[in-house]
Structure formats: structure tokens, C-alpha cells
Amino acid sequence: MSFDLAARLAARRTDNLYRQRPLLQSPQGPQVVVDGQPLLAFCNNDYLGLANHPQVIEAWQAGAARWGVGGGASHLVVGHSTPHHALEEALAEFTGRPRALLFTTGYMANLGTVTALVGQGDTVLEDRLNHASLLDAGLLSGARFNRYLHNDAASLATRLEKACGNTLVVTDGVFSMDGDLADLPTLARETRARGAWLMVDDAHGFGPLGAKGGGIVEHFGLSQEDVPVLVGTLGKAFGTAGAFVAGSEELIESLIQFARPYIYTTSQPPALACATLKSLELLRSEHWRREHLNALIRQFREGAEQIGLELMDSFTPIQPIMIGDSARAVRLSQMLRERGIMVTAIRPPTVPAGSARLRVTLSAAHNEAQVRLLLDALDECFRLSGRESDHA
Numbered sequence: 384m385s386f387d388l389a390a391r392l393a394a395r396r397t398d399n400l401y402r403q404r405p406l407l408q409s410p411q412g413p414q415v416v417v418d419g420q421p422l423l424a425f426c427n428n429d430y431l432g433l434a435n436h437p438q439v440i441e442a443w444q445a446g447a448a449r450w451g452v453g454g455g456a457s458h459l460v461v462g463h464s465t466p467h468h469a470l471e472e473a474l475a476e477f478t479g480r481p482r483a484l485l486f487t488t489g490y491m492a493n494l495g496t497v498t499a500l501v502g503q504g505d506t507v508l509e510d511r512l513n514h515a516s517l518l519d520a521g522l523l524s525g526a527r528f529n530r531y532l533h534n535d536a537a538s539l540a541t542r543l544e545k546a547c548g549n550t551l552v553v554t555d556g557v558f559s560m561d562g563d564l565a566d567l568p569t570l571a572r573e574t575r576a577r578g579a580w581l582m583v584d585d586a587h588g589f590g591p592l593g594a595k596g597g598g599i600v601e602h603f604g605l606s607q608e609d610v611p612v613l614v615g616t617l618g619k620a621f622g623t624a625g626a627f628v629a630g631s632e633e634l635i636e637s638l639i640q641f642a643r644p645y646i647y648t649t650s651q652p653p654a655l656a657c658a659t660l661k662s663l664e665l666l667r668s669e670h671w672r673r674e675h676l677n678a679l680i681r682q683f684r685e686g687a688e689q690i691g692l693e694l695m696d697s698f699t700p701i702q703p704i705m706i707g708d709s710a711r712a713v714r715l716s717q718m719l720r721e722r723g724i725m726v727t728a729i730r731p732p733t734v735p736a737g738s739a740r741l742r743v744t745l746s747a748a749h750n751e752a753q754v755r756l757l758l759d760a761l762d763e764c765f766r767l768s769g770r771e772s773d774h775a
């Protein structure tokens with residue numbers, strides 16, 4: 384008996400899908416050191432530049448001095464501490480909902496929420512480009528699981544007609560590998576008309592989107608009736624770690640009772656909640672971060688269009704450049720790196736087969752000159768790698 388891991392690993396290599404972890408040897412930010420090399424990076428999700436913010440670090444240090452380091456127990460035993468509670472209240476107020484519940488990670492928030500809400504005899508319908516954690520949650524729930532065409536309300540409607548039991552429709556707010564927005568007003572209308580519930584994971588929308596950083600729900604002006612289950616993660620624009628679910632009193636109490644990834648895990652360090660309280664304050668009040676970020680996004684898109692790059696339908700900080708072939712995407716990423724620029728090649732199975740891409744992400748921590756450097760390097764690399772032949 385053998386698992387033959389060597390053969391699986393070899394196949395992964397020949398398919399150009401082998402993953403390697405770059406070693407980050409500096410704090411997160413535009414200028415990083417990776418594997419010993421100083422690089423200008425366009426690949427983290429720290430959209431507002433808060434992951435290494437002095438005030439957030441200070442809040443973390445003060446929190447650790449006051450509350451210690453470890454959570455010490457699960458929330459239901461004796462791990463639910465004052466900073467966790469204060470953060471939940473602040474997140475409820477931020478999202479304009481009665482309650483919010485703090486999870487240790489976004490992956491766990493999604494697993495916990497979907498499995499608590501639907502099970503055997505129910506239905507879960509998901510956008511086919513949803514984040515892996517949502518797809519895994521749907522499969523694990525035991526409910527009838529079906530994927531609709533990306534952002535396609537008609538495709539959703541035909542599936543809603545055949546749905547049985549409690550029906551949960553689940554979508555990313557901002558799609559993490561494409562940067563486009565879910566058509567939430569239409570999806571919400573279809574879902575409500577069928578008596579189903581809509582769950583939105585807005586990991587990439589909170590912070591950059593909405594006048595006050597309230598994400599896609601604020602962007603579209605939607606209510607809790609439209610989106611009864613709202614998930615946000617704290618490891619992206621908030622710059623810290625963890626996640627939350629916001630919704631009704633009944634929803635949150637149900638998650639406390641039934642969400643196993645909430646119940647059977649140690650609470651996050653209380654000092655982390657102190658740091659997130661500070662980053663929430665900065666995210667809400669420092670509008671210049673969103674404005675500067677939006678200016679960089681416009682600069683990048685205009686510049687990329689002039690070079691003739693194939694961008695996607697996105698006005699968010701996620702600005703992928705479509706390549707198609709995995710080997711070419713990896714080669715381009717490598718060429719950029721030789722020029723001191725880090726942009727990640729995203730390949731299947733993270734994205735559908737044949738849609739490998741360079742996932743450029745922008746942050747309020749970048750400046751115009753850095754975006755200019757990126758554009759110049761892209762221009763050179765695409766020229767060298769024979770852009771003309773692809774357009775033939």
C-alpha cells in the first residue's frame with residue numbers, strides 16, 4: 384500500500400500547477416523582501432494599508448499588555464472576552480445590523496454559517512466562481528448543492544424553481560479572483576421572491592467599497608431584508624485577522640448554538656480584537672485611503688489599456704490581467720520578478736481551466752510612481768513574451 388505522493392507531486396509539476404510559498408522577510412506593504420530579494424509588491428489584500436499601521440500595532444501591544452496573548456478557551460466556555468464583545472458591538476453598529484459574531488477566520492465563518500443554516504432536505508445555491516470556503520461549506524452542509532452561472536440571475540432563477548427545503552443563495556460580494564461585483568440588487572430580488580435567503584461574503588468589499596467602507600451592501604444601498612446573512616473578513620482591508628457575520632438577533636443566536644467552527648475552537652487572541660477595533664476606526668474615518676486607492680485603480684486601468692492588456696470588468700483593487708495559459712502566466716510573473724516587481728500568477732484550480740491570470744492588487748499604501756513602475760514593467764514583459772502572437 385502506498386499513497387504514491389511522489390507521482391501526484393510530479394503530475395502537478397508537469398501541469399505547471401505546482402505551488403511554492405514565497406518567504407516574506409519584511410512586514411506587509413508595497414516594498415517587501417521576499418526570498419532575500421527586495422520587491423515592489425502588487426499582490427496582498429491589505430487594500431487600505433492598515434496591516435502595518437503604527438496605531439493598529441500600538442492597539443495590539445496595549446491589548447496584549449492588558450488582556451494577555453491567548454484567548455484561552457472557546458467563546459462558549461470562558462474565551463469570550465471584553466475586547467471580543469466590544470468588537471462585535473462595533474461591527475454590528477458599522478454594518479447597521481442588530482448583532483455581529485466574531486469568527487477566528489473567514490474560512491471558518493463560511494463553514495460555520497452555511498452548515499448551521501442548511502442541512503439534509505435543504506438547498507444551497509452558489510455562484511460557480513465563489514471562494515473555495517463557500518463551496519466547501521455548501522458541500523459539507525449535506526444540503527442539495529448546486530452552482531449557478533457566474534453572476535447570472537436567470538441561471539439562479541431556474542435553480543430556485545427546483546429548490547426544496549430552506550434555500551440559501553450564497554455569493555461573494557466582490558469576486559476574489561476577478562474583482563467584479565455580484566449583481567446583488569437582482570440576486571436579492573430573485574432570492575426574496577422565492578422565499579429564500581441571500582448570504583453575501585464581502586471579504587474584498589469591506590473597506591474599499593461604500594462611502595464609509597461598508598462594502599457592497601452599502602454600495603448598492605441594500606437592507607438586511609435583501610441580504611439577511613452578511614459575512615466580512617478582517618484579514619484583508621482591516622489588515623488584521625478573523626471574520627464576522629452580521630445579521631438579526633435570531634441569526635446570531637442560531638450561529639452561537641449550531642455553528643460548529645464557532646463552538647469548537649479557541650477564541651482569537653483578545654489583543655487582536657483590540658487591534659481590529661483600531662483598524663475599524665481608521666477604515667471608517669480616513670476617507671482619503673479610499674479616494675487615493677480609487678485614483679490608483681483609475682491610473683492602472685488607463686495605463687493598462689494603453690499597453691493593450693486584457694483587463695477584467697472590475698473597478699475594485701483587484702485588477703487581474705487575463706493570460707489563459709498557466710505556463711505563460713508563471714513565466715510573466717517570473718519576468719516581472721526579475722525586474723523587481725511581484726505579481727502573483729493565479730492558476731487552476733483556484734480559477735477555471737484555461738483562465739490563468741496575473742492577479743494585480745492595489746493598495747492605498749501604493750503611490751502613483753509605483754503604479755507607473757508596474758505599468759512600465761508590464762509593458763516590457765508583455766512585449767518580450769510576444770503579445771502580438773496572442774492577438775493574431
Ligand SMILES: *Cc1c(COP(=O)(O)O)cnc(C)c1O
Binds near residue numbers: 488489491617625
Ligand atoms: C480570504 C477569503 C476568505 C477567507 O478568509 P480568511 O479569514 O482568510 O480565512 C473567505 N472568503 C473570501 C471571498 C475570501 O477572499
